């Protein structure tokens with residue numbers, strides 16, 4: 103990994119997608135609160151997540167913080183082995199399992215949604231000469247929009263770019279990114295990441311709260327034995343329904 107990314111994958115990505123309209127900060131597992139303090143998360147529009155062996159070391163408190171913020175509107179881009187991260191599994195609700203093989207084979211990524219914001223500037227397909235293979239079945243929900251499908255030299259296929267919405271937030275999973283290959287210097291990979299950041303950027307943040315509300319109109323059929331607030335209609339007194 104150090105051979106291709108002497109200063110880390112996060113720095114290579116930041117350098118590769120850097121642009122005037124992006125203000126990029128770096129965060130790492132070893133940083134206090136993994137670099138994702140409440141203040142930082144709340145000041146972040148789009149979070150890119152790469153992780154591999156240390157998913158279990160990510161504190162649940164931080165995962166919950168990121169999860170809540172995605173549901174409020176923050177964009178999240180999950181890369182490669184991040185398919186097994188706590189945050190991605192929490193957002194998908196499935197095992198996110200897949201097949202894999204490290205043989206340094208070729209990958210061809212087909213752009214099957216050429217009108218989507220994430221695939222702008224990408225041709226009909228692009229290729230990566232040496233990759234780790236990920237194969238189907240990839241256990242993700244069916245509500246994502248598939249942007250890229252990969253073919254591998256060894257014969258497998260994989261849904262390599264899938265766009266989801268979770269709450270008010272946009273989530274994009276992008277497959278390439280094994281740490282022993284220089285994937286994050288590839289111009290097409292960087293183009294997709296830059297596009298994805300701009301696609302996932304929220305227009306608005308909305309807090310998700312359960313509120314016990316009064317009715318707008320008089321409720322004539324009100325059950326006097328089951329009222330939680332004045333002339334309220336909610337049957338769940340604590341608003342947790």
Ligand code: ZN
Pocket residue numbers: 182183234279280281
């Ligand atoms: Zn890998």
